[in-house]
Amino acid sequence: MTPQLNEIWVYLSASPLLGLTVTLLAYQAAFWLYRRSGMNPLANPVLIAVTILVLLLTLTATSYETYFAGAQFVHFLLGPATVALAIPLYMQFRRVRTMLVPVLAGLVAGSLTAALSAIAIARLFGASLPTQLSLAPKSVTTPIAMGIAERIGGIPSLTAVLVIVTGILGAVGARYIFDAIKLRDPAIRGFAIGVAAHGIGTARAFQVSEQAGAFAALAMGLNGALTALLLPLVLNWR
Amino acid sequence: MLASLTTLLVFQLAGEVVPRGLGLPVPGPVLGMLFLFVALVLRGGPGHELKTTSQNLLQHLSLLFVPAGTGIMIHLHRVADEWLPLLLSLLISTAATLVVTALVMKLCMRGQTAPGEAP
Numbered sequence: 001m002t003p004q005l006n007e008i009w010v011y012l013s014a015s016p017l018l019g020l021t022v023t024l025l026a027y028q029a030a031f032w033l034y035r036r037s038g039m040n041p042l043a044n045p046v047l048i049a050v051t052i053l054v055l056l057l058t059l060t061a062t063s064y065e066t067y068f069a070g071a072q073f074v075h076f077l078l079g080p081a082t083v084a085l086a087i088p089l090y091m092q093f094r095r096v097r098t099m100l101v102p103v104l105a106g107l108v109a110g111s112l113t114a115a116l117s118a119i120a121i122a123r124l125f126g127a128s129l130p131t132q133l134s135l136a137p138k139s140v141t142t143p144i145a146m147g148i149a150e151r152i153g154g155i156p157s158l159t160a161v162l163v164i165v166t167g168i169l170g171a172v173g174a175r176y177i178f179d180a181i182k183l184r185d186p187a188i189r190g191f192a193i194g195v196a197a198h199g200i201g202t203a204r205a206f207q208v209s210e211q212a213g214a215f216a217a218l219a220m221g222l223n224g225a226l227t228a229l230l231l232p233l234v235l236n237w238r
Numbered sequence: 239m240l241a242s243l244t245t246l247l248v249f250q251l252a253g254e255v256v257p258r259g260l261g262l263p264v265p266g267p268v269l270g271m272l273f274l275f276v277a278l279v280l281r282g283g284p285g286h287e288l289k290t291t292s293q294n295l296l297q298h299l300s301l302l303f304v305p306a307g308t309g310i311m312i313h314l315h316r317v318a319d320e321w322l323p324l325l326l327s328l329l330i331s332t333a334a335t336l337v338v339t340a341l342v343m344k345l346c347m348r349g350q351t352a353p354g355e356a357p
Contacts, residue, residue, distance in 0.1 A: 023308075027301045046300045050307040057311060064311045071305035077295070078302045080246040082267035083253070084292035086274035087284050102346035110339030118331040125323035131316065135327055139335060142306050144265040157309055158316065162328065164307035169332045177336050188343045196335035203299040213296075219339075224268045 013062060019070020026052040039207055041172045046164065046200055078143055078199070085202075085217040092214035095187060103191065107219065110195035111226045114139035115234070134158040136235070137227055138166040141198040144224040152235050163198065170197020171204035186212040194219025242291035249274045 012018045030048035037043040057067055068075075089096075096103065118135040127135070134154035137145040142163050149159035174193045183189060190212030193201035198220045206213030253270025278284055284292070310317065317324060 023304055024301075027298075027304055031298075044300075046303050046307055049301075049304045050310065053304065053308045054311050057308070064309060067308065068305060071308070074302055075305040079250045079267045079270075080243065081295045081299055081302055083246045083250045083270040083274055084295050086249075086271045086278060087289060087292040088296070089271075089275055090278040090283065093279075099343075099347065102343040105346045106339045106343035109342040110335050113338040114331060114335040117334050118327050121330050122323045122327040125326055127320050127323035127327070131320050131324065135324070135331075138328065139332070142303065143267060147265060158313050160306040161310045161313055161317075162324070164303050164310075166328055166332050167303065168307075169328055170336065173333065174336055177333055178340065181337060181340070183340050183344065185344075185347075188340050188347075191343060192336050192339040195339045196332050199299055200303055203296075206296060206299070221268050221271050224265055228265050228268075 013060070013066065016070035016073070019067040020073055021070070022053065022056060022067075023049075023071045023074050026056070041175055041204065044168050044172050044200075044204075047168045047172075050164070078141075082141065082143070082199075082221070085221060088206075088210065088214040089218050089221070092211060092218075095211070096215070096218060099187065102188075103218070103222075106188075106191060107195060107222050107226060110192065110219075111139075111223050111230065112234075114196060114223075115227060115231055129153075130155055131158070133235075135162055136231060138162045139170075139196050139198060140224050140227045141220055144228055145198075148228055148231055151232055164200065167197045167200025170201040174201065174204070187215045190215030191219040195223045198223070239287070239291055242285075242288040245288060246270075246274075246292070246295075249277075 026049040027045065029052065030045040033048055034040070034043045034045045053067070057064065115136045118138055119132050122132045122135050130153065133152050134149050136152060136154065137148040137159060140148060140163065142160055145159050145163045146156040149156045170193055174189070174197065178184075178189050178192075186209050190205045190209075193205050193212070194216030197204075202213060202216035202220050205216035250267055250270040252273055253268070254266035257266065257269060
């Protein structure tokens with residue numbers, strides 16, 4: 001780099017503007033690819049955007065902390081977006097009301113399966129205890145999962161990553177799994193994807209149908225609350 | 239836009255403050271969602287502006303997970319050391335959760351047909 005360019009780079013890399021801008025650019029590139037693929041679940045926009053950003057930050061030797069100083073403005077919006085899920089939920093409330101028993105039964109079964117099977121499998125294949133505990137809240141949306149990890153002795157920032165990977169896996173794989181077990185009801189598909197794959201699954205469900213999205217949002221909220229209450233209790237029994 | 243964004247933040251704030259005051263372990267944004275839901279039921283639905291703002295926000299919900307996902311950078315060591323248990327656990331557990339949740343719901347819905355809905 002010429003001295004002048006170098007100076008500009010030093011200034012920019014220290015300012016939050018760059019982290020914020022590259023996040024938006026990477027996501028838009030990823031979303032463009034996703035659209036071009038006909039919204040194919042395999043071209044998940046979060047997966048593509050994260051890959052672009054990790055490559056970019058590694059190539060420019062930028063630390064995650066520096067990047068996050070800018071990206072935190074996007075990260076912050078997770079809170080209000082979670083609150084906003086009340087609106088699609090309200091719109092679908094009539095359908096939800098007729099399905100109260102299946103919804104609650106599915107929630108408890110799914111919530112326990114998500115946490116306990118993750119711990120059991122990780123333990124079976126020799127993961128360390130902090131890793132096992134970081135995996136436990138993997139199906140819960142990021143801000144809640146990090147809080148749970150902290151309380152049960154996991155590593156919150158590792159949990160954040162595992163949550164995102166879980167969301168991507170769920171959003172990518174759900175369609176194939178549901179088709180394989182011949183499950184068609186958009187309400188059930190949406191709810192199951194919300195329990196297993198939180199906000200990323202919910203985002204995918206909204207792209208498929210409004211009804212699936214609303215049920216996914218409901219599932220994500222309920223599972224976040226239930227796991228936050230249950231998991232510390234269940235793990236204390238050991 | 240401004241008014242409805244403020245509404246969302248106020249409900250989130252209420253969701254953060256109330257459980258702390260009462261010593262409950264409920265996550266703030268989820269409680270905020272619940273409060274807003276109750277308010278919508280009481281008011282008989284969201285106004286046009288709130289509806290539009292939330293649609294805009296939720297349309298790109300996946301964007302909001304990108305900064306946290308990029309955090310995989312700082313855990314590359316642990317992920318490299320324990321990639322097999324991590325991968326198997328995430329794959330099998332996520333698939334199992336999808337199947338268990340869906341089948342339990344389907345089982346509970348058998349014989350229960352909502353009024354006015356095709357089974």
